[in-house]
Amino acid sequence: MELQDKVAxxxxxxxxxxxxxAKALSGAGCKVALASRNIQKLNDLQDELKNKSLVVRMDVTxxxxxxxxxxxxxxxFGEVHILVNCAGVMPLTYLKNQHLEEWLETIEVNxxxxxxxxxxxxxxxxxxxxxxxxxxxxxxxxxxxxGGAVYGASKAAVIALSRAMxxxxxxxxxxxxxxxxPGTVATNLRDDITDKELLEEKDYSGNExxxxxxxxxxxxxxxxxxxxxxxVNELMIKPTGKA
Ligand SMILES: NC(=O)c1ccc[n+]([C@@H]2O[C@H](COP(=O)([O-])OP(=O)(O)OC[C@H]3O[C@@H](n4cnc5c(N)ncnc54)[C@H](OP(=O)(O)O)[C@@H]3O)[C@@H](O)[C@H]2O)c1
Numbered sequence: 001m002e003l004q005d006k007v008a009x010x011x012x013x014x015x016x017x018x019x020x021x022a023k024a025l026s027g028a029g030c031k032v033a034l035a036s037r038n039i040q041k042l043n044d045l046q047d048e049l050k051n052k053s054l055v056v057r058m059d060v061t062x063x064x065x066x067x068x069x070x071x072x073x074x075x076x077f078g079e080v081h082i083l084v085n086c087a088g089v090m091p092l093t094y095l096k097n098q099h100l101e102e103w104l105e106t107i108e109v110n111x112x113x114x115x116x117x118x119x120x121x122x123x124x125x126x127x128x129x130x131x132x133x134x135x136x137x138x139x140x141x142x143x144x145x146x147g148g149a150v151y152g153a154s155k156a157a158v159i160a161l162s163r164a165m166x167x168x169x170x171x172x173x174x175x176x177x178x179x180x181x182p183g184t185v186a187t188n189l190r191d192d193i194t195d196k197e198l199l200e201e202k203d204y205s206g207n208e209x210x211x212x213x214x215x216x217x218x219x220x221x222x223x224x225x226x227x228x229x230x231x232v233n234e235l236m237i238k239p240t241g242k243a
Contacts, residue, residue, distance in 0.1 A: 003225060004029035007077045009070075011060060011117055012087035014041035016187030017136060020213035021084050021220050026051045028221060033073045036087060060087045060113025061105075070120035079128065082224055083121045085114045085158075086136040092147045092202075093195040102194065103150040110154035114161070125175050132176040132224055133169075135162045136216070139183045139236055147198045155181075159234070166233060176231045178223040183238035186210040209239035 008025045012018030014036040026032045026049040034042045035058040042055040054076050058069035073080065089109045091102035114135060125131030140148050141155030162179035169175040190204055215237060223232040 006030045006081040007033070007073075007079050008082035008084065008224075009033040009035060009073055009080060009117075009121070010084045010086060011035045011058060011113070012136075013045060014038040016189060017182070017185055017213045017216045018084070018086035019045055020217040021086060022053075023048065024214070024217035024221050025082070025084075025224070026053060028225070030082065031077060033069075033077070035069055058087075060116055061108045063116055066113075066116040066120050070117075074124065080121060080124045081128075081130065082132045082134070083117060083125075084134045084136065084220060085117050087113055088136065088189070089192050090151050090189045091192040091194060092151055092190075092198055093193075094147055094198055095149055097195050097197060099195060102192075106150050106154050107157075110151070111157045111161075114158055118165070122169075125169075126173050129174045130228075131173075132178070133165065134178045134180060134220055134223060135159075137162065137179045137181045139181045139238060142181060142236070147195070147202065162234070166231065170231060174228075176223075176228075178232050179234045180216060180219055180223070181234065181236040182211060182216050182219075183236075183242055184208065184210045185216060186212055209241035211237065211239045 008030040010018050010022040013022040013034040022032050022034050031052045033054045035056045037059050039057055046053050046055050056069040056072050059065040093099040135158050137158040138155040140152040141159045144152045159179050162177050166177040219235050
């Protein structure tokens with residue numbers, strides 16, 4: 001697909017993977033709506049972009065906030081071609097330590113937040129009979145581990161959702177759907193973890209192999225720049241050296 005002047009919305013654009021995706025899409029010619037809660041960081045990113053862009057405050061846990069942000073994007077651009085659902089949290093915990101509020105927040109942001117954004121973008125994409133929704137899932141939605149029960153469940157939900165979205169939205173509305181499943185990426189995501197026992201046992205201070213956010217942005221670019229007749233269903237990406 002020719003990306004010049006296509007309108008892309010990136011949630012979680014203030015940091016890490018979402019930031020890299022927003023920059024990459026803008027660099028490829030898209031008009032990008034930069035969405036998250038931290039306006040200062042989004043403004044800083046906007047200053048780095050050469051193409052037209054829009055900063056929108058969006059809290060994906062709040063339906064009104066999501067609907068309002070999508071209305072602002074629609075008012076500005078009048079069309080939308082790409083939605084990248086990247087906003088996410090990862091407060092890993094051992095179940096025995098009962099971090100209920102963090103478990104619920106994980107589902108609220110990673111699953112319900114993704115659903116809110118899909119719901120908000122669908123009227124435009126259905127009407128256009130065209131669109132591409134990219135969900136940033138995780139390898140943790142496929143390969144489970146101790147401490148990753150709720151986060152993994154949230155990403156397994158996103159992967160299952162993406163597969164069914166394709167079945168429903170691709171034949172009837174020409175909407176493409178891609179699930180991207182990264183392994184460990186060098187971002188601040190682990191700062192969400194408060195479970196002391198888990199932090200002591202996992203010891204994240206070592207030099208484990210990691211991807212860079214740009215590697216995931218490259219995968220997004222690959223998926224969106226395919227011809228309209230090609231749907232890249234799923235991409236699992238791990239750092240070399242990781243089992
Ligand atoms: N890093 C990894 O190893 C890895 C691996 C696989 C998948 N992923 C996934 O990649 C995505 C991005 O993570 P990252 O690694 O780039 O982490 P990050 O640097 O911590 O970025 C998380 C992003 O999510 C946004 N966010 C969090 N809560 C939000 C909310 N309630 N409303 C709107 N935005 C919210 C944050 O923006 P604000 O704080 O400005 O709202 C931030 O932009 C996540 O879905 C994560 O699960 C990451």
